[in-house]
Amino acid sequence: MTAIPMEAARVTRLRRLNVAGGALTALIVLAAVAWAFPLYWGIVTSLKVEQDVVRPGVHLIPERWTLDAYTYVLFNSQIGRWYVNSVVTAGAVTVLVVAMSAAAGYALSQLRFPGKRLLWWLILASFMVPIPALLVNHFVLMAQFGLLNSWAGVVLPQLIAPVTVIIYKQFFDSVPRDFREAAVMDGATELQLLFRLYLPMNWGITTALAIITFIGAWNTFLWPFLAVTSEDMMNISVGITQVNDAFGVRYARLMAAALLAALPVALVYLVFQRRVTQAIMLTAGIKG
Amino acid sequence: MSSVELRGITKRFGAVEVIKGLDLSINDGSFTALLGPSGCGKSTLLRIVAGLEQASGGQVVIGGRDVTGAAPAERGVAMVFQSYALYPHLTVEQNICFSLSLARAPKAEQKAQAARVARMLQLEPLMGRRPAELSGGQRQRVAIGRALVRDPEVFLFDEPLSNLDALLRVQMRLELAKLHQELGTTMIYVTHDQVEAMTLADRIVVLDRGRIAQVGSPLDLYNAPANRFVAGFIGSPGMNFLPARVTREGAGLVAELPGGGRLALPMRALRGAGGTSEVGIRPEHLRLADPGTGDLDGRVSVVENLGNTAYVHVETPAGPLVVEADPGLRADPGMAVGVRVDVGRAHVFDADGVAWPLAA
Numbered sequence: 001m002t003a004i005p006m007e008a009a010r011v012t013r014l015r016r017l018n019v020a021g022g023a024l025t026a027l028i029v030l031a032a033v034a035w036a037f038p039l040y041w042g043i044v045t046s047l048k049v050e051q052d053v054v055r056p057g058v059h060l061i062p063e064r065w066t067l068d069a070y071t072y073v074l075f076n077s078q079i080g081r082w083y084v085n086s087v088v089t090a091g092a093v094t095v096l097v098v099a100m101s102a103a104a105g106y107a108l109s110q111l112r113f114p115g116k117r118l119l120w121w122l123i124l125a126s127f128m129v130p131i132p133a134l135l136v137n138h139f140v141l142m143a144q145f146g147l148l149n150s151w152a153g154v155v156l157p158q159l160i161a162p163v164t165v166i167i168y169k170q171f172f173d174s175v176p177r178d179f180r181e182a183a184v185m186d187g188a189t190e191l192q193l194l195f196r197l198y199l200p201m202n203w204g205i206t207t208a209l210a211i212i213t214f215i216g217a218w219n220t221f222l223w224p225f226l227a228v229t230s231e232d233m234m235n236i237s238v239g240i241t242q243v244n245d246a247f248g249v250r251y252a253r254l255m256a257a258a259l260l261a262a263l264p265v266a267l268v269y270l271v272f273q274r275r276v277t278q279a280i281m282l283t284a285g286i287k288g
Numbered sequence: 289m290s291s292v293e294l295r296g297i298t299k300r301f302g303a304v305e306v307i308k309g310l311d312l313s314i315n316d317g318s319f320t321a322l323l324g325p326s327g328c329g330k331s332t333l334l335r336i337v338a339g340l341e342q343a344s345g346g347q348v349v350i351g352g353r354d355v356t357g358a359a360p361a362e363r364g365v366a367m368v369f370q371s372y373a374l375y376p377h378l379t380v381e382q383n384i385c386f387s388l389s390l391a392r393a394p395k396a397e398q399k400a401q402a403a404r405v406a407r408m409l410q411l412e413p414l415m416g417r418r419p420a421e422l423s424g425g426q427r428q429r430v431a432i433g434r435a436l437v438r439d440p441e442v443f444l445f446d447e448p449l450s451n452l453d454a455l456l457r458v459q460m461r462l463e464l465a466k467l468h469q470e471l472g473t474t475m476i477y478v479t480h481d482q483v484e485a486m487t488l489a490d491r492i493v494v495l496d497r498g499r500i501a502q503v504g505s506p507l508d509l510y511n512a513p514a515n516r517f518v519a520g521f522i523g524s525p526g527m528n529f530l531p532a533r534v535t536r537e538g539a540g541l542v543a544e545l546p547g548g549g550r551l552a553l554p555m556r557a558l559r560g561a562g563g564t565s566e567v568g569i570r571p572e573h574l575r576l577a578d579p580g581t582g583d584l585d586g587r588v589s590v591v592e593n594l595g596n597t598a599y600v601h602v603e604t605p606a607g608p609l610v611v612e613a614d615p616g617l618r619a620d621p622g623m624a625v626g627v628r629v630d631v632g633r634a635h636v637f638d639a640d641g642v643a644w645p646l647a648a
Contacts (some may be wrong), residue, residue, distance in 0.1 A: 180342050182373035186387035186438070187361030196390070200377045 014233045046070065046255035069256035072244045073243055079260060081232050082239035087264075089154045089224070089235055090217035097161045097213045098206060105168025106194045110180065120169075127162040132222065134160075139226055153227045154235065158217055164209050211272050218265050236261040289475055290351030290364065290441035290632070292337060297346035299332055299498075306332050308498040314491075319468050319475045321489035323482060325521070326357070328495040331446055334478045338367050338444050351441050361387075366435035366627075367444040370451065372427045374419035378504040381415040384433045405433040408470075415570055424457045432467070445477040449484060452541040482522050486510070494518050516641035519568050525599055527568045527635070530606045533563045534636060543567050543636065546606020549584045551631055565644075568635040571599060575628040576619060582626030586611070588619050602627055 045053055045194055046069050048062040073079055107113070138157040139148075147153030175198060183197050199206060221237045228234050231242060240257040244250055292314040299307040306329045316318045335341035337348060339360035348356045355363045374383050382389070384405055385398040393401075409429045419427055428448060435443060445464075449457045465488055468475055479485050485492050486506040494501040494509065494517070500532040501521075502514040502521045512517035519527045534545035534553070543551045543565070551567060579585055586604035598615040601608060602625060611627060613619060636644040 176371065176373070178369045178371045178373035178412050179375065181360075182367070182369060182434075183375075183386070183390075184340065185338060185360045185365070187390050192390055196386075197375065203377070221456070229440075 029093060040078050042255045046252055046259055048252055050250055050252050069250075069252035070260070073257045073260060077239070077243050077257070078231055078234075079236070079239065079257065082234055082236040082261075083264075085151070085154075085233060085239075086218055086235040086237070086261075089151055089158075090214050092151070092155045093158045093217035094210050094214040096155070096159055097164055098210050100159065101161055101164035101168050101209070102199055102206065103194065104165045105170075106190075106198055107170045107173055108165070108173035110193070111190070123162045123165050126160065127166065127173075131157075131160070135223065135226060138223065142227060146228075149228050149230050149233045151233075154224050154233075157223055157227075158220065161213065164213065167205060167209060168202075171205050172198050175201060207272065211268060215265050215269060292442055292474060292476065293347075294333070294337070295347040295349065297333070297336060297348070298344045299329070299336060299341065300344045305344075306498050307336075307343075310498070310500060312493060312500065312503070313476060314476060317472050317474055318491055319465075319477065319489050320493060321485035322476065322478045322490045322493050323480070323485040323521070324495035324501075325480060326359055327497075329498040330478045330480075330495050333495070334367075334444050334446055334476060337363075337442070337476060339363050340367075364441035365444055366438045366440035366442075367446065368428075368431045368435050368448045369445040372419075372431040372432055372448075372451075373607055374427055376419050379416055379418055380422070380430050380433075382409075383419070383430055384437050386434065387438050401437050404554060408436065408467075409433050424452050425460060428452065428460055432464075436471075441474065443473055443475040445475065447479055448477075449479075450481070457484075457528035464488060469577055479612075482524065486522070492522075494521060512643075513568075513635065514643055515528045516566065516568070516637040516643070518644070519635055519637070523570055525571055526611045527570050528574070528607075528609045529637075530567045530569075530609075531608075532565050532567045532636070534567075541636075545584070545606035547584075549604070549606050551583055551629055551634065553631055553634060553636060564639050566637045566641075568637060569609075569629055569633065570608045571635040573630040574609060574611040575630070576600060576602075576611055576613050576617060577626035577628045579624045579626050582628040583631075584627045584629070586625060586627060588621050588623045590621060600625075602620060 036063070044060070044062055047065055047067070048059075049064045049066050049068065052059065052063060108116065108123075134157070142148050142153045144159065145153075147156065179197060179201070180193060183193055188196065218235075219237060224235050225238045225241075228238060231239070234242070240254065240261050243253050243257040292312075294310060294312040294314075297307055297310045297312075298305065322333060324330045332341060336343045337350075339355070339358060339362075343356065347354055350365065352362055361511075367493065375386065378386065381402045384402045384439060385393075386508070388401060402415070403412075406415055409432060411426075411429055411433055414422060414426060419430070422430065431448070448464075449460050452460060461484060463478075468488075471488070477485070489506060491503065492506055492509050493503045497519045502509060502518045504512075509518055509522050513522060513527075514528075516529070520529070530545055532545050532551070534541055534543050536542075537552075541553045543553055545551065545567070553567075563603045575582075584604045584606055586602040586609065588600055589603050590601040592599040592601075593615050595615060596615045598617070598619075600611045600613045600619050602611055604627065609627060619625065638644065640641075
């Protein structure tokens, strides 16, 4: 006797769930479209003829498809040189930040030395200073070193990375003491402990930090914009501002340059995305 | 192979002294168990021998060499940790070879050594696996292999079986005993499990709050405990203790128990002035009897039947007793029973917990 009303209630509940689920999905799709639209707009703009770009009205699909903007950027600007500058500076920043942060994090986590606590507090305090607040100091310092318009001048101020030190310290803190002691019994030195044990056991976080640091260094604009004035020393994020001619801003070319600039970063993330996830899972496994 | 000498070892953590002037001599090739409850200092002592912890005072001598200030790797010792501490990013073979690889031994030598150890411990099919892909017992064997590859003078084991299930623990115990027979290397084994210590070790050091309570063979400790602590710690179920007043009577001693029971004890002499003491008797030295025919009368409270034997808990006026009985014997809770005491196997402890000498 009660089976039918119960069944009816279940159906009603499911229907309500379906409606709620559908509404939520629609909302998410809408948000995704809103997020992706500028990207789409950038891509189609780069594939339009310049006259169509500035033509009044909204044209979601180009009437005339062309790769002229890309051809222009690739063959009439120093984009190759800017790529090299970006690869070198972002690569150097990544390697140096990861190496120095891992070493500092290891020292703060595992070694005993006078002033350790003070050093830790200093690193925590430096985390609270916004980098733009130091721009003038950095500029003066680099100018005095004679490093403006050089790779070193672009790289050095970007090596201040307290967050990565903090993350490394926390990961190294969570490695069970037995691993260290077993390796010490096996005759490991501090350097061997870092490079043969702590770093490989936390390679997931190293990969993640390296990718994040690389993307950050690749995309950074303000400091390289200030530190470099000569066009052939610019990195790609600064270089794209140079893609205009006597007739002013050319949107298709600008978009093409921006997309070419973003392409390596997008590729890096796509290639390493699975490794980052896998690595974080592995790191969690060690802790378990 | 090497002997280990600990001379006047003390260890303080801040104001807390966890090891108090400890002297211990461990013979070459022996299997010595450091046994005691949590917090007695046994693991700290092992870590001092390993060099992972510096003693606050005293000397550590291994193989006649003072290694008190030496680094762990220079002491000729290898340690198996409770957690096994297998490096998760390395394969079994790489784990075993880790110490050789740190010492930059040639690859061929590393391979040969790993193969030798793998053969000994039947690890050959597992050499390419990572620790996460191994069972508890296999991990344990890899941890032993990692210690073995270094050809140490002394093996140190820090509660190595405590993470295994009961069945595997028995199996690994046997494997460790065989390994010791095969190698003949000095082994120091920390455990809180008296069964492990009794079955594996040829010498047991019982520690109590940073001091040695007794050193001896497993049977010595079981049959002739030097004090109440050792008597209570060794044996499962533990020794029964009954408060008593011991007096001389004729040629022997008599223990008067609360509730009017009396036990005639074949002790050699009355230590000190006598007076308040405790009588200790193991469950297997008590027998159930008909009410009124034993040394004590009581009522059964609980019966634990293990199949091959049974433990009958009896409430007596002198105190609760655990009696080992034939599992076929009928004893139900609430039943009135008598308890007969094998007085020749009884122990007497004075007010300070020190054992009186047994009958000659």
